[in-house]
Amino acid sequence: MGGNQFNQQQNHEQKPFQNFLGNNFLNDPTAQLGLQLGQKAFESGAEMVNQNLNRWLNPANVKKYFDVSNSFVFKKIGLVLFPFRHKSWARIERRNDQNGKIDYSSPRDDINSPDLYIPVMSCVTYIILFAITMTADGNFNPEILGGTALKVLSLLIGEVLLMKLICYLMSISADVAFLDLIAYSGYKFIGVIVVSILKKTTSKFLTYLVYAYVSIALGFFLLRSLKYFVLTDQSLSANTQRKNKIHFLFFIALMEIVISWFLIV
Protein backbone atom coordinates (compact mmCIF):
# COMPACT_ATOMS: atom_id res chain seq x y z
CA MET A 1 0.00 0.00 0.00
CA GLY A 2 2.73 2.36 1.06
CA GLY A 3 4.80 1.38 -1.93
CA ASN A 4 1.96 2.11 -4.33
CA GLN A 5 1.48 5.50 -2.88
CA PHE A 6 5.14 6.24 -3.20
CA ASN A 7 5.01 5.22 -6.84
CA GLN A 8 2.10 7.45 -7.58
CA GLN A 9 3.78 10.34 -5.91
CA GLN A 10 6.84 9.90 -8.03
CA ASN A 11 4.71 9.57 -11.11
CA HIS A 12 3.34 12.99 -10.49
CA GLU A 13 6.68 14.52 -9.83
CA GLN A 14 8.80 13.27 -12.72
CA LYS A 15 6.36 12.12 -15.30
CA PRO A 16 8.54 12.14 -18.42
CA PHE A 17 11.37 10.36 -16.72
CA GLN A 18 9.08 7.74 -15.28
CA ASN A 19 7.48 7.24 -18.64
CA PHE A 20 10.81 6.49 -20.12
CA LEU A 21 11.81 3.99 -17.51
CA GLY A 22 8.55 2.66 -16.11
CA ASN A 23 6.32 -0.28 -16.92
CA ASN A 24 4.21 1.53 -19.46
CA PHE A 25 7.19 2.23 -21.67
CA LEU A 26 6.35 -0.55 -24.11
CA ASN A 27 2.67 0.36 -24.25
CA ASP A 28 3.37 3.90 -25.33
CA PRO A 29 2.60 4.18 -29.07
CA THR A 30 5.41 6.66 -29.65
CA ALA A 31 7.93 4.39 -28.04
CA GLN A 32 6.70 1.48 -30.09
CA LEU A 33 7.01 3.44 -33.28
CA GLY A 34 10.54 4.41 -32.30
CA LEU A 35 11.36 0.83 -31.46
CA GLN A 36 10.05 -0.38 -34.78
CA LEU A 37 11.95 2.28 -36.66
CA GLY A 38 15.12 1.44 -34.79
CA GLN A 39 14.72 -2.24 -35.51
CA LYS A 40 14.11 -1.56 -39.17
CA ALA A 41 17.10 0.72 -39.43
CA PHE A 42 19.30 -1.84 -37.73
CA GLU A 43 18.04 -4.61 -39.97
CA SER A 44 18.59 -2.68 -43.16
CA GLY A 45 22.02 -1.62 -41.94
CA ALA A 46 22.97 -5.20 -41.17
CA GLU A 47 21.66 -6.28 -44.54
CA MET A 48 23.73 -3.65 -46.31
CA VAL A 49 26.87 -4.66 -44.45
CA ASN A 50 26.16 -8.29 -45.24
CA GLN A 51 25.62 -7.55 -48.88
CA ASN A 52 28.82 -5.56 -49.22
CA LEU A 53 30.78 -8.12 -47.28
CA ASN A 54 29.31 -10.86 -49.42
CA ARG A 55 30.19 -9.04 -52.58
CA TRP A 56 33.82 -8.67 -51.66
CA LEU A 57 34.62 -11.44 -49.25
CA ASN A 58 32.07 -14.15 -49.89
CA PRO A 59 33.92 -17.44 -49.24
CA ALA A 60 32.35 -19.11 -52.25
CA ASN A 61 33.33 -16.15 -54.37
CA VAL A 62 36.92 -16.14 -53.12
CA LYS A 63 37.09 -19.90 -53.48
CA LYS A 64 36.43 -19.61 -57.19
CA TYR A 65 39.63 -17.63 -57.61
CA PHE A 66 41.62 -20.44 -56.00
CA ASP A 67 40.05 -23.23 -58.05
CA VAL A 68 43.24 -23.85 -60.02
CA SER A 69 45.11 -26.87 -61.34
CA ASN A 70 48.77 -27.52 -62.11
CA SER A 71 48.34 -27.08 -65.85
CA PHE A 72 46.40 -23.83 -65.47
CA VAL A 73 49.13 -22.23 -63.37
CA PHE A 74 51.92 -23.13 -65.79
CA LYS A 75 49.90 -22.01 -68.79
CA LYS A 76 48.97 -18.75 -67.11
CA ILE A 77 52.57 -17.94 -66.17
CA GLY A 78 53.52 -18.70 -69.78
CA LEU A 79 50.73 -16.42 -70.96
CA VAL A 80 51.86 -13.51 -68.79
CA LEU A 81 55.44 -13.81 -70.04
CA PHE A 82 54.65 -14.56 -73.70
CA PRO A 83 51.23 -13.11 -74.48
CA PHE A 84 51.80 -12.20 -78.12
CA ARG A 85 50.81 -15.49 -79.76
CA HIS A 86 47.61 -15.96 -77.77
CA LYS A 87 44.52 -15.63 -79.96
CA SER A 88 41.27 -15.68 -78.00
CA TRP A 89 41.08 -13.54 -74.87
CA ALA A 90 37.37 -13.88 -74.18
CA ARG A 91 36.36 -15.62 -70.99
CA ILE A 92 34.21 -18.73 -71.17
CA GLU A 93 30.68 -18.15 -69.92
CA ARG A 94 28.71 -20.85 -68.23
CA ARG A 95 25.21 -21.12 -66.90
CA ASN A 96 25.13 -21.60 -63.16
CA ASP A 97 23.15 -24.72 -62.24
CA GLN A 98 21.79 -23.35 -59.00
CA ASN A 99 20.32 -19.99 -59.87
CA GLY A 100 20.38 -20.09 -63.66
CA LYS A 101 22.50 -16.96 -63.86
CA ILE A 102 25.21 -16.72 -66.48
CA ASP A 103 28.58 -16.90 -64.80
CA TYR A 104 32.20 -17.07 -65.82
CA SER A 105 33.73 -20.52 -65.57
CA SER A 106 36.45 -21.14 -63.00
CA PRO A 107 40.19 -20.80 -63.76
CA ARG A 108 40.56 -24.57 -63.91
CA ASP A 109 38.69 -24.68 -67.23
CA ASP A 110 39.48 -21.27 -68.63
CA ILE A 111 42.95 -19.86 -69.11
CA ASN A 112 41.66 -16.31 -69.56
CA SER A 113 40.04 -16.27 -66.15
CA PRO A 114 41.88 -14.31 -63.43
CA ASP A 115 42.96 -16.29 -60.37
CA LEU A 116 44.39 -15.33 -57.01
CA TYR A 117 46.77 -18.25 -56.48
CA ILE A 118 49.47 -16.91 -58.81
CA PRO A 119 49.34 -13.32 -57.47
CA VAL A 120 49.51 -14.43 -53.83
CA MET A 121 52.29 -16.94 -54.39
CA SER A 122 54.37 -14.68 -56.61
CA CYS A 123 53.97 -11.85 -54.11
CA VAL A 124 55.27 -14.04 -51.25
CA THR A 125 58.06 -15.33 -53.50
CA TYR A 126 59.06 -11.77 -54.29
CA ILE A 127 59.19 -10.88 -50.58
CA ILE A 128 61.45 -13.83 -49.74
CA LEU A 129 63.60 -13.29 -52.83
CA PHE A 130 64.03 -9.63 -51.94
CA ALA A 131 65.11 -10.59 -48.42
CA ILE A 132 67.69 -12.99 -49.89
CA THR A 133 69.08 -10.47 -52.36
CA MET A 134 69.37 -7.84 -49.64
CA THR A 135 71.67 -10.12 -47.67
CA ALA A 136 74.58 -10.41 -50.04
CA ASP A 137 77.08 -11.22 -47.30
CA GLY A 138 75.29 -14.46 -46.44
CA ASN A 139 73.87 -13.18 -43.17
CA PHE A 140 70.13 -13.48 -43.55
CA ASN A 141 68.18 -10.92 -41.58
CA PRO A 142 64.53 -11.85 -40.99
CA GLU A 143 63.68 -8.26 -40.20
CA ILE A 144 63.71 -7.49 -43.92
CA LEU A 145 60.92 -10.03 -44.45
CA GLY A 146 58.43 -8.05 -42.38
CA GLY A 147 59.50 -4.70 -43.78
CA THR A 148 59.25 -5.87 -47.38
CA ALA A 149 55.91 -7.55 -46.75
CA LEU A 150 54.53 -4.31 -45.32
CA LYS A 151 55.88 -2.30 -48.25
CA VAL A 152 54.48 -4.66 -50.88
CA LEU A 153 51.10 -4.97 -49.19
CA SER A 154 50.63 -1.24 -48.81
CA LEU A 155 51.69 -0.76 -52.42
CA LEU A 156 49.13 -3.32 -53.62
CA ILE A 157 46.31 -1.87 -51.53
CA GLY A 158 47.09 1.67 -52.64
CA GLU A 159 47.23 0.59 -56.26
CA VAL A 160 43.91 -1.24 -56.17
CA LEU A 161 42.23 1.65 -54.36
CA LEU A 162 43.59 4.07 -56.94
CA MET A 163 42.22 1.89 -59.74
CA LYS A 164 38.84 1.77 -58.05
CA LEU A 165 38.88 5.53 -57.54
CA ILE A 166 39.67 6.17 -61.18
CA CYS A 167 36.92 3.73 -62.18
CA TYR A 168 34.54 5.82 -60.09
CA LEU A 169 35.76 9.20 -61.32
CA MET A 170 35.57 8.19 -64.98
CA SER A 171 32.16 6.61 -64.35
CA ILE A 172 33.24 3.25 -65.65
CA SER A 173 30.62 0.63 -64.85
CA ALA A 174 30.86 -0.50 -61.23
CA ASP A 175 30.89 -4.15 -62.21
CA VAL A 176 34.67 -4.30 -62.15
CA ALA A 177 35.11 -6.71 -59.27
CA PHE A 178 37.51 -5.89 -56.49
CA LEU A 179 39.14 -9.31 -56.53
CA ASP A 180 39.70 -9.11 -60.28
CA LEU A 181 41.61 -5.89 -59.82
CA ILE A 182 43.71 -7.48 -57.07
CA ALA A 183 44.41 -10.45 -59.33
CA TYR A 184 45.47 -8.33 -62.30
CA SER A 185 47.64 -6.10 -60.17
CA GLY A 186 49.35 -9.21 -58.80
CA TYR A 187 50.41 -10.67 -62.14
CA LYS A 188 53.25 -8.15 -62.47
CA PHE A 189 55.19 -10.03 -59.78
CA ILE A 190 55.99 -12.84 -62.23
CA GLY A 191 58.00 -10.49 -64.44
CA VAL A 192 59.45 -8.74 -61.40
CA ILE A 193 60.75 -12.06 -60.03
CA VAL A 194 62.36 -12.98 -63.35
CA VAL A 195 64.10 -9.61 -63.64
CA SER A 196 65.20 -9.63 -59.97
CA ILE A 197 66.89 -13.01 -60.43
CA LEU A 198 68.63 -11.79 -63.59
CA LYS A 199 69.71 -8.59 -61.85
CA LYS A 200 71.42 -10.62 -59.16
CA THR A 201 73.12 -13.08 -61.50
CA THR A 202 73.86 -11.46 -64.86
CA SER A 203 75.00 -8.22 -66.41
CA LYS A 204 73.21 -4.89 -66.27
CA PHE A 205 72.56 -4.74 -70.00
CA LEU A 206 70.73 -8.07 -70.09
CA THR A 207 68.66 -7.06 -67.07
CA TYR A 208 67.44 -3.88 -68.76
CA LEU A 209 66.74 -5.76 -71.96
CA VAL A 210 64.65 -8.36 -70.17
CA TYR A 211 62.89 -5.67 -68.12
CA ALA A 212 61.92 -3.88 -71.33
CA TYR A 213 60.58 -7.09 -72.83
CA VAL A 214 58.71 -8.09 -69.65
CA SER A 215 57.10 -4.64 -69.40
CA ILE A 216 55.87 -4.78 -72.97
CA ALA A 217 54.53 -8.30 -72.40
CA LEU A 218 52.79 -7.25 -69.17
CA GLY A 219 51.26 -4.20 -70.82
CA PHE A 220 50.01 -6.30 -73.73
CA PHE A 221 48.61 -8.93 -71.40
CA LEU A 222 46.80 -6.37 -69.22
CA LEU A 223 45.35 -4.45 -72.15
CA ARG A 224 44.09 -7.61 -73.78
CA SER A 225 42.57 -9.27 -70.74
CA LEU A 226 41.18 -6.18 -69.01
CA LYS A 227 39.47 -5.19 -72.25
CA TYR A 228 36.82 -7.80 -71.58
CA PHE A 229 36.03 -6.32 -68.20
CA VAL A 230 35.93 -2.70 -69.07
CA LEU A 231 34.54 -2.71 -72.59
CA THR A 232 31.61 -5.01 -72.00
CA ASP A 233 28.56 -2.98 -72.97
CA GLN A 234 29.70 -1.79 -76.37
CA SER A 235 26.27 -1.01 -77.74
CA LEU A 236 25.22 1.11 -74.78
CA SER A 237 28.28 3.21 -74.21
CA ALA A 238 28.77 6.41 -76.11
CA ASN A 239 31.87 7.21 -78.05
CA THR A 240 33.42 9.42 -75.36
CA GLN A 241 32.77 6.80 -72.72
CA ARG A 242 34.58 4.25 -74.81
CA LYS A 243 37.48 6.60 -75.26
CA ASN A 244 37.61 7.16 -71.51
CA LYS A 245 37.72 3.44 -70.91
CA ILE A 246 40.57 2.93 -73.35
CA HIS A 247 42.50 5.71 -71.63
CA PHE A 248 41.85 3.94 -68.36
CA LEU A 249 43.26 0.68 -69.70
CA PHE A 250 46.42 2.39 -70.93
CA PHE A 251 46.78 4.13 -67.59
CA ILE A 252 46.55 0.83 -65.70
CA ALA A 253 49.13 -0.82 -67.95
CA LEU A 254 51.51 2.11 -67.56
CA MET A 255 51.04 2.22 -63.79
CA GLU A 256 51.80 -1.51 -63.48
CA ILE A 257 55.00 -1.10 -65.50
CA VAL A 258 56.16 1.84 -63.38
CA ILE A 259 55.38 0.03 -60.12
CA SER A 260 57.23 -3.08 -61.25
CA TRP A 261 60.24 -0.84 -61.94
CA PHE A 262 60.08 0.40 -58.35
CA LEU A 263 59.88 -3.17 -57.10
CA ILE A 264 62.94 -4.22 -59.09
CA VAL A 265 65.18 -1.30 -58.15
Next chain:
Amino acid sequence: MNTQFEYSDRVTFASIKAAFGTGGYDDEPPLLEELGISFQDIKKKALVVLYPFRRYDKENMGNPDLVGPILFCLIFGSILLLSGKNYFGYLYGVSASGSIGIHLIFNLMSEAQLEPSNTCSILGYCLLPIVVLSAIIFFLHLNGYFSIIVCILCLIWSTITATRMFITSLSMKDQVILVAYPIALFYSCFALMAM
Protein backbone atom coordinates in the same frame (compact mmCIF):
# COMPACT_ATOMS: atom_id res chain seq x y z
CA MET B 1 49.65 -42.25 2.73
CA ASN B 2 45.97 -41.59 2.66
CA THR B 3 44.57 -44.30 0.47
CA GLN B 4 40.95 -43.73 1.34
CA PHE B 5 40.56 -40.43 -0.46
CA GLU B 6 37.57 -39.14 -2.37
CA TYR B 7 37.89 -36.23 -4.81
CA SER B 8 35.98 -33.31 -3.40
CA ASP B 9 36.13 -29.55 -3.38
CA ARG B 10 36.88 -29.42 0.32
CA VAL B 11 40.35 -28.34 1.31
CA THR B 12 41.64 -30.70 3.92
CA PHE B 13 45.05 -31.30 5.34
CA ALA B 14 45.39 -34.38 3.18
CA SER B 15 44.65 -32.46 0.00
CA ILE B 16 47.17 -29.74 0.85
CA LYS B 17 49.76 -32.37 1.60
CA ALA B 18 48.99 -34.11 -1.70
CA ALA B 19 49.27 -30.87 -3.67
CA PHE B 20 52.57 -29.65 -2.21
CA GLY B 21 54.19 -32.93 -1.24
CA THR B 22 55.93 -35.37 -3.48
CA GLY B 23 53.48 -38.22 -2.97
CA GLY B 24 50.16 -37.25 -4.53
CA TYR B 25 47.20 -39.56 -4.64
CA ASP B 26 47.56 -43.19 -5.53
CA ASP B 27 44.93 -43.33 -8.24
CA GLU B 28 45.81 -39.99 -9.74
CA PRO B 29 46.81 -39.88 -13.45
CA PRO B 30 50.24 -38.39 -14.22
CA LEU B 31 50.40 -34.66 -14.90
CA LEU B 32 51.49 -35.02 -18.53
CA GLU B 33 48.61 -37.35 -19.22
CA GLU B 34 46.17 -34.91 -17.67
CA LEU B 35 47.56 -32.12 -19.84
CA GLY B 36 47.29 -34.35 -22.91
CA ILE B 37 51.00 -34.44 -23.56
CA SER B 38 52.33 -37.80 -24.58
CA PHE B 39 55.98 -38.05 -25.48
CA GLN B 40 55.38 -41.50 -26.93
CA ASP B 41 52.97 -39.95 -29.42
CA ILE B 42 55.32 -37.12 -30.25
CA LYS B 43 58.13 -39.58 -30.84
CA LYS B 44 55.94 -41.75 -33.04
CA LYS B 45 54.86 -38.81 -35.18
CA ALA B 46 58.41 -37.47 -35.38
CA LEU B 47 59.60 -40.87 -36.63
CA VAL B 48 56.91 -40.82 -39.31
CA VAL B 49 58.38 -37.56 -40.57
CA LEU B 50 61.95 -38.83 -40.38
CA TYR B 51 61.26 -41.89 -42.56
CA PRO B 52 60.37 -40.13 -45.78
CA PHE B 53 59.57 -43.19 -47.87
CA ARG B 54 56.85 -44.65 -45.74
CA ARG B 55 53.20 -44.66 -46.64
CA TYR B 56 50.94 -42.27 -44.76
CA ASP B 57 47.48 -43.09 -43.67
CA LYS B 58 45.02 -40.72 -42.15
CA GLU B 59 45.50 -42.24 -38.71
CA ASN B 60 48.91 -40.68 -38.43
CA MET B 61 47.56 -37.21 -38.92
CA GLY B 62 44.49 -37.68 -36.78
CA ASN B 63 44.61 -36.51 -33.21
CA PRO B 64 46.64 -33.37 -33.93
CA ASP B 65 48.70 -31.99 -31.10
CA LEU B 66 50.51 -28.71 -30.84
CA VAL B 67 52.97 -29.70 -28.15
CA GLY B 68 55.35 -31.35 -30.60
CA PRO B 69 55.48 -28.36 -32.97
CA ILE B 70 56.02 -25.90 -30.12
CA LEU B 71 58.74 -28.15 -28.73
CA PHE B 72 60.52 -28.32 -32.10
CA CYS B 73 60.23 -24.56 -32.55
CA LEU B 74 61.76 -24.02 -29.12
CA ILE B 75 64.60 -26.41 -29.88
CA PHE B 76 65.16 -24.68 -33.21
CA GLY B 77 65.18 -21.27 -31.55
CA SER B 78 67.58 -22.46 -28.86
CA ILE B 79 70.03 -23.85 -31.40
CA LEU B 80 69.89 -20.55 -33.29
CA LEU B 81 70.44 -18.75 -30.00
CA LEU B 82 73.56 -20.84 -29.38
CA SER B 83 75.00 -19.59 -32.65
CA GLY B 84 74.29 -16.02 -31.62
CA LYS B 85 70.99 -15.37 -33.37
CA ASN B 86 68.13 -14.29 -31.15
CA TYR B 87 65.39 -15.17 -33.60
CA PHE B 88 62.58 -16.24 -31.26
CA GLY B 89 60.40 -13.31 -32.27
CA TYR B 90 60.93 -13.89 -35.98
CA LEU B 91 60.27 -17.60 -35.54
CA TYR B 92 57.00 -16.81 -33.86
CA GLY B 93 56.03 -14.29 -36.52
CA VAL B 94 56.97 -16.42 -39.52
CA SER B 95 55.37 -19.60 -38.16
CA ALA B 96 52.15 -17.85 -37.13
CA SER B 97 51.64 -15.87 -40.32
CA GLY B 98 52.81 -18.77 -42.49
CA SER B 99 50.49 -21.28 -40.83
CA ILE B 100 47.51 -18.96 -41.12
CA GLY B 101 48.29 -18.22 -44.76
CA ILE B 102 48.80 -21.85 -45.72
CA HIS B 103 45.67 -22.88 -43.85
CA LEU B 104 43.56 -20.28 -45.67
CA ILE B 105 44.99 -21.07 -49.10
CA PHE B 106 44.60 -24.85 -48.80
CA ASN B 107 41.07 -24.59 -47.50
CA LEU B 108 40.20 -22.29 -50.38
CA MET B 109 41.85 -24.58 -52.92
CA SER B 110 40.30 -27.89 -51.93
CA GLU B 111 36.81 -29.20 -51.37
CA ALA B 112 37.70 -30.90 -48.09
CA GLN B 113 38.18 -28.71 -45.03
CA LEU B 114 41.07 -28.93 -42.61
CA GLU B 115 41.07 -27.88 -38.97
CA PRO B 116 43.55 -25.12 -38.06
CA SER B 117 45.13 -27.34 -35.41
CA ASN B 118 45.64 -30.02 -38.05
CA THR B 119 47.47 -27.65 -40.36
CA CYS B 120 49.70 -26.40 -37.56
CA SER B 121 50.42 -29.95 -36.44
CA ILE B 122 51.49 -31.12 -39.89
CA LEU B 123 53.58 -28.02 -40.56
CA GLY B 124 55.20 -28.23 -37.12
CA TYR B 125 56.15 -31.89 -37.30
CA CYS B 126 57.55 -31.49 -40.79
CA LEU B 127 59.82 -28.75 -39.46
CA LEU B 128 61.91 -31.49 -37.91
CA PRO B 129 64.39 -31.89 -40.82
CA ILE B 130 65.09 -28.15 -40.63
CA VAL B 131 65.74 -28.46 -36.88
CA VAL B 132 68.17 -31.27 -37.64
CA LEU B 133 69.74 -29.03 -40.28
CA SER B 134 70.29 -26.21 -37.82
CA ALA B 135 71.89 -28.66 -35.37
CA ILE B 136 74.20 -30.02 -38.11
CA ILE B 137 75.23 -26.54 -39.18
CA PHE B 138 75.87 -25.44 -35.62
CA PHE B 139 77.76 -28.47 -34.34
CA LEU B 140 79.84 -29.16 -37.47
CA HIS B 141 80.54 -25.45 -38.20
CA LEU B 142 79.48 -25.81 -41.81
CA ASN B 143 79.72 -22.92 -44.19
CA GLY B 144 80.04 -22.20 -47.87
CA TYR B 145 78.62 -24.35 -50.64
CA PHE B 146 78.37 -27.48 -48.52
CA SER B 147 75.95 -25.83 -46.10
CA ILE B 148 73.81 -24.63 -48.99
CA ILE B 149 73.60 -28.18 -50.37
CA VAL B 150 72.61 -29.62 -46.97
CA CYS B 151 70.11 -26.81 -46.58
CA ILE B 152 68.44 -27.53 -49.91
CA LEU B 153 68.30 -31.26 -49.13
CA CYS B 154 66.58 -30.65 -45.78
CA LEU B 155 64.22 -28.17 -47.41
CA ILE B 156 63.21 -30.73 -50.05
CA TRP B 157 62.77 -33.38 -47.36
CA SER B 158 60.48 -31.18 -45.25
CA THR B 159 58.50 -30.07 -48.27
CA ILE B 160 57.93 -33.55 -49.64
CA THR B 161 56.80 -34.93 -46.29
CA ALA B 162 54.42 -32.07 -45.59
CA THR B 163 53.05 -32.13 -49.12
CA ARG B 164 52.30 -35.84 -48.94
CA MET B 165 50.52 -35.39 -45.62
CA PHE B 166 48.42 -32.49 -46.91
CA ILE B 167 47.56 -34.31 -50.12
CA THR B 168 46.37 -37.40 -48.28
CA SER B 169 44.28 -35.44 -45.82
CA LEU B 170 42.84 -32.99 -48.35
CA SER B 171 42.62 -35.50 -51.24
CA MET B 172 43.94 -33.11 -53.88
CA LYS B 173 45.25 -34.96 -56.90
CA ASP B 174 45.95 -32.47 -59.68
CA GLN B 175 47.35 -29.77 -57.41
CA VAL B 176 50.49 -31.47 -56.10
CA ILE B 177 52.91 -28.77 -57.24
CA LEU B 178 50.54 -26.03 -56.14
CA VAL B 179 50.46 -27.54 -52.64
CA ALA B 180 54.20 -28.06 -52.53
CA TYR B 181 55.11 -24.51 -53.55
CA PRO B 182 53.69 -22.55 -50.58
CA ILE B 183 55.08 -25.18 -48.20
CA ALA B 184 58.51 -24.84 -49.78
CA LEU B 185 58.31 -21.05 -49.39
CA PHE B 186 57.32 -21.46 -45.75
CA TYR B 187 60.20 -23.79 -44.92
CA SER B 188 62.70 -21.79 -46.95
CA CYS B 189 62.25 -18.94 -44.45
CA PHE B 190 63.27 -21.29 -41.65
CA ALA B 191 66.14 -22.75 -43.67
CA LEU B 192 67.42 -19.24 -44.39
CA MET B 193 67.36 -18.48 -40.68
CA ALA B 194 69.32 -21.65 -39.97
CA MET B 195 71.98 -20.88 -42.55
